[in-house]
Amino acid sequence: AQTVTQSQPEMSVQEAETVTLSCTYDTSESDYYLFWYKQPPSRQMILVIRQEAYKQQNATENRFSVNFQKAAKSFSLKISDSQLGDAAMYFCAYRSAGQGAQKLVFGQGTRLTINP
Amino acid sequence: DADVTQTPRNRITKTGKRIMLECSQTKGHDRMYWYRQDPGLGLRLIYYSFDVKDINKGEISDGYSVSRQAQAKFSLSLESAIPNQTALYFCATSGPRGTEAFFGQGTRLTVV
Numbered sequence: 001a002q003t004v005t006q007s008q009p010e011m012s013v014q015e016a017e018t019v020t021l022s023c024t025y026d027t028s029e030s031d032y033y034l035f036w037y038k039q040p041p042s043r044q045m046i047l048v049i050r051q052e053a054y055k056q057q058n059a060t061e062n063r064f065s066v067n068f069q070k071a072a073k074s075f076s077l078k079i080s081d082s083q084l085g086d087a088a089m090y091f092c093a094y095r096s097a098g099q100g101a102q103k104l105v106f107g108q109g110t111r112l113t114i115n116p
Numbered sequence: 117d118a119d120v121t122q123t124p125r126n127r128i129t130k131t132g133k134r135i136m137l138e139c140s141q142t143k144g145h146d147r148m149y150w151y152r153q154d155p156g157l158g159l160r161l162i163y164y165s166f167d168v169k170d171i172n173k174g175e176i177s178d179g180y181s182v183s184r185q186a187q188a189k190f191s192l193s194l195e196s197a198i199p200n201q202t203a204l205y206f207c208a209t210s211g212p213r214g215t216e217a218f219f220g221q222g223t224r225l226t227v228v
Contacts, residue, residue, distance in 0.1 A: 001175075009156065033214045043204065045219035052214060091158060097213055103174075104149055104210065104217055108158035 002027045004094050006107035013082045014115050020067075021077045021110045023092030031097040034068065034075045039089040039109075048090070051075065053097075079112075087114045119143050122207050122220035129197050129227055137192045137223050139207030148190040149217070150174075150182060153204040165190060197227045 003026045013019035025034070036048040051059045051068050058066050063083075067076045079086055092107040120141045129135050139148065146167055151159040151174075161174030163182040171182060179201060183191045194201055207220040 006158070035216065043222050045206070045208075045217075047216045050214070050216060093217075095210070095214070095217075102147060102210070102213070103161070103164060103172075104208070105161060105175075106151070106159040108156060 002029070002032075002094050002096065002103060002105050004092050004105050004107035006090075006092055006110050008110045009108070010111045010113070012113040012115055013079075015082055015084060017082055018078060018080045019082055019112065021079075021090050021092075021112070023075045023077070023107055025073050025075065025092070025094050025107075027073070027094065029096060029098075033095040033097060034066075035093040035095065036064070036066070036075075036077045037091045037093060037106075038086075039091065040087075045091075049077070082114050084114050084116065087112055118221065120207060120209055120218050120220040122205075122223050124223060125221060126224045127226070129225070131198055131227055133197050135194045135197055135225070137205055137207075137225070139190045139192070139220055141188050141207075141209045141218070143209050143211065143218055144187075145209040145211045145218075146187065147210045148184070149208040149210070150180075150190070150192045151206045151208065152176065152201075153206060153222075159206065162192065194225075194227075197225075199227045201225065202227050 032053045034051045038046045063080045095104045096102045149164045150162040168184045205223045208217040210217040
C-alpha cells in the first residue's frame with residue numbers, strides 16, 4: 001500500500017526567508033504523481049504544485065519549488081521569500097497513475113507559521 | 117456555485133444515530149473520494165470510486181459505507197455514529213491521469 005509521511009508537524013519561518021517542508025512516500029509503483037496542497041484556516045484545499053514521477057526536472061510555480069528524489073522517494077517543498085499569506089497547513093499527496101480508480105493518499109500535514 | 121458541494125457543512129448528531137453526508141460535483145469527473153481529517157493525522161482515505169460500479173475501500177473504511185448514485189453524486193454514511201467519528205470530512209473529485217483533485221468545503225461532524 002502507498003503511504004506518505006510528513007515528519008515535521010510544525011515549521012516556522014521569518015517573513016521573506018526560505019523554508020523547506022519534507023515529505024517521503026512509499027510505493028512499489030513506477031508511475032505516479034505527487035502534489036503539495038495548502039489548507040488555510042478557511043479549510044479550503046488549494047493545489048500548490050504537482051510533479052510527474054516520470055519527469056526528472058523539478059516542478060516550480062513562482063516562489064514554490066520541489067526537490068523530487070525518485071530513488072529516495074522524497075518530495076520536499078521549498079517556499080522562497082515567505083509571505084504572511086503562506087501561513088497554512090501543507091499536505092503532501094501521492095496519486096497512482098493507471099486505469100480505473102486511482103488512489104490519492106495524503107500525509108499528516110505540516111503547519112507553517114510565518115513570523116513577521 | 118462550487119464545483120464540489122458537500123452537505124451539510126456542519127452537523128451534530130448523537131451516538132448510535134445513522135447519518136449521511138452528501139457530495140455532488142459539476143466537474144464531470146469520474147473519480148470521487150471521501151476523506152476524514154483529524155489533527156496530526158492528516159487526510160485519511162475512507163472510500164474511493166471510479167464510477168457507479170466501482171467502489172474501493174480506503175485505509176479506514178470500518179464503520180462507514182458509501183453509495184455512488186450517479187457519476188456526479190457520492191454519499192458517505194455512518195450507520196451507527198460513535199464519538200470517535202467526530203472529524204472534518206472532505207469529498208474530492210479528480211479527472212484524468214495526473215490531474216489535481218478538487219475538494220468540497222468540508223463537513224464538520226460532531227458525535228456526542
